[in-house]
Amino acid sequence: MGKWWQDSTVYQIYPRSFNDSNGDGIGDINGITERLPYLKQLGIEIIWLSPVYQSPNDDNGYDISDYEAIMDEFGTMEDYDRMSAEANRLGLKIMMDLVVNHTSDEHHWFIESRESKTSDKRDYYIWHNPKVNGEPPTNWAAAFGGSVWEFDEKTGQYYLHLFSKKQPDLNWENEAMRRDVYQMMRNWLDKGVAGFRMDVINMISKDPRYPDGEVMKTGYTDGSPYYFNGPKVHDYLKEMHQAALADYETITVGEMPNVSLEQAKLYTAEDRKELDMVFNFDHVGLGDGELGKWTPEAWKLTELKQIFTRWQEGLDQVGWNSLYWSNHDQPRAISRFGDNRNEYREKSGKMLATCLHMLKGTPYVFQGEEIGMTNVQFDSIEDYRDLESINAYHELTAKGLLSEDEMMAAIYKRGRDNARTPMQWSSETNAGFTIGEPWVKVNPNYTDINVKDALAREDSIFYYYKQLIELRKQYEIIVTGRYQLLYPTREDVYVYERLLDDQVLLVLTNFTDDVVSVDLAADLTKATCLITNETEAIKQTETGYTLQPYGAYAFLLNNK
Structure with missing residues (x-):
């Protein structure tokens, strides 16, 4: 079955918003420890822990002032060790966030x-x-x-500083600095972490000439060709692997904006010994307009299918894919790719989960995704906490590039705080996240969408995710089967096969609120349905098989 993490599912915790144990309105490590049994029940095996290191919090912990201390608001190292021991007892591994393109200016x-x-x-x-x-x-x-x-x-x-002025970039040309970073990584591995999610790791090597960037029509000056996938990045990652990772059984994934498939092959090829996976941004950039995500436009399902297919086929037998719809920097999956409306929220959420988890790669679940959390619409920019959204709001409105209403509409669709509102545990005050005043407002729909309700209903998204996670453990075809796209030009359905020996895994998903028909040669009445979000067996008609709005099925059949 390959590497230990290939049939596993990763769950991302954004600590500030996960669970508050002491009533100060901020999620913390003891709060995570309280909820580990919940994650064990879901069936995930790896927790990606967003930064918990000491930080002045200019960018919510991605500005680190001490890599080997815990942020005061989150607790102590003793709290961390207790959480780690409890996770280990439950069979859960922890993947830390590694932020070494930059530090805090207070480091x-x-x-x-x-x-x-x-x-x-x-x-x-x-x-x-x-x-x-x-x-x-x-x-x-x-x-x-x-x-x-x-x-x-x-x-x-x-x-x-490629990000905030309080996030000065490290100079990876400096060997002593690199040695200090590798030692820090080994210290965490010695504490038992299973590996690292590496923040913007393809930005650590800069073009030493430091040329000016192109001036865009909007006035934005683009220096990205000179700091993405730079001249020495592969040298640094190979050195990092050898110096910090090679002696441990690890999982590594590099967050890589502006990474191409050809570059990803180099980053993830097993014989090159750099990284296990990368996060590419192709699908989450769908619909970006002239001002990127701040001028969102309609996107097409054919575009999404092309992107997923390119990565599925391109890394097959070469590297390994990471599979995700959302994370702490992206809007909620259902709001972005599914249907927010009450009648379709859960069903479209299950459809999206089916589509993603049946692909080849390691799936990532962002906290709240498994209960169908959605985007939020706060009344005022004053209610937002995300540095990127706040700065873009003031800069773009001041320049007259967008009106205040246009900017708020864009934040509603694509802003990072959509993912950062507190985890919705119950219908109690503040969604059961805190007895205090939460650091960012709770999504008002917590009275309807919460963990307590999800656990009480057998047909909830939670149990659907649990089933998907279990299926990955049971069927090798889900882990290693070859991918093949069907109906590439259709804008309503995403249908694909996974092929292994004489088996075929057929995945059918309807991305619309219409009833659609799919003409298939296979006799699905003789196939085994592994999972579906429908209450009835798939219907066969003269024109093929019928998929209800946001319907999803995964069938296992023998290849004749």
């Missing part, structure tokens, strides 16, 4: 680095002189707005 490395040009840590970060006219070294725009360069009065140089 002691950076504090020392900015002290003087002769500091031992100066070259742990990327410093450059101003241009002759005093302007920044390049015209690159930062991910959260403004320039990627911040001027430091004390030393008269600029430091690079």
Whole structure:
């Protein structure tokens, strides 16, 4: 069956929003420990833990000031060790978030680095002189707005930050810095973590020439060709594998915006010994307009099928796919790809789950996805906490590129806080997440959508996810079968096969609220239905087989 993680399912916890144990309105590690039996019941085996390290929280923990301490708001290292021991007892593994493209500007490395040009840590970060006219070294725009360069009065140089100015980029050219990172990784592996999800890891190698980027029609200056998939990134990842990972049984996945399939083959090929998987962004970028996700447009199912098919076929026998609909940076899956309306919310959620979990790769479930949580619409930008959304709102409205109403509509569809509203545990106050004032408002629909309700109903999305997770353990064809797309040009259905020896796994999903017919040569009356979100057996008519709105089936049959 291959590597130990290939038939496993990963569950992502965003700690700030998962479960608050002490009433301060912020999720914490003891809160996670309380809920581990729930995850065990779901059947997942690996927990991806978003950052819990010490951080001033400029970007919700992705600005780390101490890699080997726990954020005060989340608890202590003793709390972490207790959670880790309980997870281990339940057979759950923990995959930590590794954020080593940048640190916080409050990390002691950076504090020392900015002290003087002769500091031992100066070259742990990327410093450059101003241009002759005093302007920044390049015209690159930062991910959260403004320039990627911040001027430091004390030393008269600029430091690079591809994200917030409080997130200075590490200088991976510096061997001593790299050694310190690898030692930190080994320390966590020695504590028992199973591996790492690596934040924007394909941005660690920059073009040493630092050329100016193209100025787009919107005025945005794009430096991305010079810091994505840079000249030494493969050297660094091979070195990281050898120095930090090779002596352990690990799972590694690299978050990689702007990664192509051909590049992903290099990152994930087993014989290259870099990473096990990458997160690509092709499908979550569907419908991006002129201003990216802030001008969302309609997307087509044929486009989604093309993307999934390209990655399924492209990495087959070469690398390994990560499968996901949503995470802490993406809107809720049902709101993005399914149907929010009450009559179809659960059914479309089950359909999306079927479509994804029957593909080849390791599935990732984001907290709340298994109960069908949806996007939220807060009244005002003041209710939002996401740095990216807030900065984009002010920058794009100030420039007159979008009106306030247009910007709010875009945030409702694609903003990151859609994923970050508190986990909905019950219909009690604040969804049972906290007895205090939550750090970000709870989605008002928690009275209808919550864990307590899901566990009480046999037909809930929760038990559907549980069944999908179990099927992956039971049927090798789901793990290793070859993928083959059917009906590539249809905009209503996504139908594909998985093939292994003389077996065929046929997956049928209807992405519309219409009844549709699929003409199939196979006799499904003799096939084994592994899972369906329908209450009845599939109907056969003169024109083929009928799929109800958002219907989904997975059949196992012998290949004649």
